[in-house]
Amino acid sequence: MDRVAIVGIGQTKHAACRKEVSYAELVYEAVTLALKDAGIGISEIDNIVTTSNDFWDGRTISCMATGDVSGGYDKNISCVEGDGTFGAFYGLTRILSGSYGTTLVTAYSKGSESVSSLITNAAFDPIYMRCLGLDMVSACALQARRYLSRYGISEEDCALVSVKNHGNALDNPNAQLGMKLTVKDVMNSRMIASPLKLYDISPISDGACAIVLAREDRARKITDKPVWVKGVSFCADAYLLGDRDLSECRALEKAAGAAYKMAGIRNLKKEIDLAEIYDAFSYQELLWTEGLGFCEKGEGGKLIADGATAKDGDIPVNPSGGLLGAHPVIAAGLIRIAEAALQIRGDAGAMQIKKDVRNALAHGVNGVCGQSHCVWILGQN
Amino acid sequence: MGDFWSDAEAIIHESCIKVPYSWQAGETASYFLTQLRDEGKIWGKKCPCCKKVLVPPRKSCPFCFVATDQWTEVSDEGVVESFTVVRRDTIIQPKKAPFAYALIRLDGADTGLVHVLGEVEPEAVREGMRVKAVLADDRKGSLLDIAHFKPVGS
Numbered sequence A: 001m002d003r004v005a006i007v008g009i010g011q012t013k014h015a016a017c018r019k020e021v022s023y024a025e026l027v028y029e030a031v032t033l034a035l036k037d038a039g040i041g042i043s044e045i046d047n048i049v050t051t052s053n054d055f056w057d058g059r060t061i062s063c064m065a066t067g068d069v070s071g072g073y074d075k076n077i078s079c080v081e082g083d084g085t086f087g088a089f090y091g092l093t094r095i096l097s098g099s100y101g102t103t104l105v106t107a108y109s110k111g112s113e114s115v116s117s118l119i120t121n122a123a124f125d126p127i128y129m130r131c132l133g134l135d136m137v138s139a140c141a142l143q144a145r146r147y148l149s150r151y152g153i154s155e156e157d158c159a160l161v162s163v164k165n166h167g168n169a170l171d172n173p174n175a176q177l178g179m180k181l182t183v184k185d186v187m188n189s190r191m192i193a194s195p196l197k198l199y200d201i202s203p204i205s206d207g208a209c210a211i212v213l214a215r216e217d218r219a220r221k222i223t224d225k226p227v228w229v230k231g232v233s234f235c236a237d238a239y240l241l242g243d244r245d246l247s248e249c250r251a252l253e254k255a256a257g258a259a260y261k262m263a264g265i266r267n268l269k270k271e272i273d274l275a276e277i278y279d280a281f282s283y284q285e286l287l288w289t290e291g292l293g294f295c296e297k298g299e300g301g302k303l304i305a306d307g308a309t310a311k312d313g314d315i316p317v318n319p320s321g322g323l324l325g326a327h328p329v330i331a332a333g334l335i336r337i338a339e340a341a342l343q344i345r346g347d348a349g350a351m352q353i354k355k356d357v358r359n360a361l362a363h364g365v366n367g368v369c370g371q372s373h374c375v376w377i378l379g380q381n
Numbered sequence B: 001m002g003d004f005w006s007d008a009e010a011i012i013h014e015s016c017i018k019v020p021y022s023w024q025a026g027e028t029a030s031y032f033l034t035q036l037r038d039e040g041k042i043w044g045k046k047c048p049c050c051k052k053v054l055v056p057p058r059k060s061c062p063f064c065f066v067a068t069d070q071w072t073e074v075s076d077e078g079v080v081e082s083f084t085v086v087r088r089d090t091i092i093q094p095k096k097a098p099f100a101y102a103l104i105r106l107d108g109a110d111t112g113l114v115h116v117l118g119e120v121e122p123e124a125v126r127e128g129m130r131v132k133a134v135l136a137d138d139r140k141g142s143l144l145d146i147a148h149f150k151p152v153g154s
């Protein structure tokens, strides 16, 4: 199989409301930065994959409206509806097909333009479930309770994630919500849907991200700091919440296992230096670290309490601040790939962790309560 | 951004998309919903492969990818497996906050059903609590034909 590398990375500043740009202009901003980072022009992009969601954008076939600003005029351009990690997966496979030497992958959303509870309620099946009025927050609250109760994980353990990630976001120039918080601040923040409190919940941001993927021969010509795609996989669980045990994430376990195998990772603790994962809610970082095998099931709370996932810990998780720091829906997973890749290049600025990052993991989620997971292993060589 | 922006007015177009849909429930959900509406009964469908009784019923098993083949009535009572007390209102929630959503395993079902709880103080809701469906007076063929689940014995 051909080797593929990330050779260009661009992301916008993420904020609660970027009213000075339309959503297409937001994409243009990220694409321009990614091409500049790669040091190439749009003519060197062989094909484009955009990632978007019609409901968030409020228009039909929204990807058609971001083609121009992704440099898609006169090119082969296709779209994924879902998280950016899945769009990047499609972009990768297009290179592996042998038909393209480079792929530009874009993802964006402008959460400020709509009402998140209405948009996420529409993710529920309209025949049976939608009338109940659940949204992403209330559904994930059901998952949080189930997970916390089953393993005796405390709300304070979850609060530690919020403290860590909002703190890390202070070092991230693109983040929306860098904050110095204490566990007490999180515990005292407004209850939204128990056990989820305001600071356990990621904000909804305006933001975009773009990356350039390139086959090895093209990558070597474009950059002397390619970030190699070593393993990638995704897996889906059942759709209805009641069909799953919400305290588990078997789809993540399976996706991670396949990605590790593809990357030849045998000893996670020794070989994975850092992870950027999809912490839409504080408890999710704990649950996903279990699913990724960073600790045993039910040990996610202990993992953070021991400091293992801190910036200077054994396996730093979300040194960028994660989704708690900024959450442009759809783009959030692609941003995880971008941040992991920057760490490998040593270009993460104030976010850069102390140890050498040989391999990093990036993770994205699609669907309610982690229905579908995509795991990327990136490396220096 | 140029300096001009600081003085420029941001134009914002307010809009609202409202498109009528006629979602066709299909034969399986139609049977479930008409039985709930007319008889007040809750039916699941059993998978011939994994033997799970799926509630709400599906025409095919999500786990085995085979057609479910056996209608099975399940109890209107079950156990709260998880819950959340919602403290903020949205325009789509069927009740005013605070109220609880629960993931309920009905007796005889192998999957959980999400619904709302009623006739209970939010502070009194517990996992493991036994609850019973309370039918709505005005039933229309939707999951809200169950008005809510209430604690058994209340």
Ligand SMILES: [Zn+2]
Pocket (backbone or CB within 6 Å): B047, B048, B049, B050, B051, B052, B061, B062, B063, B064, B065
């Ligand atoms: Zn089955």
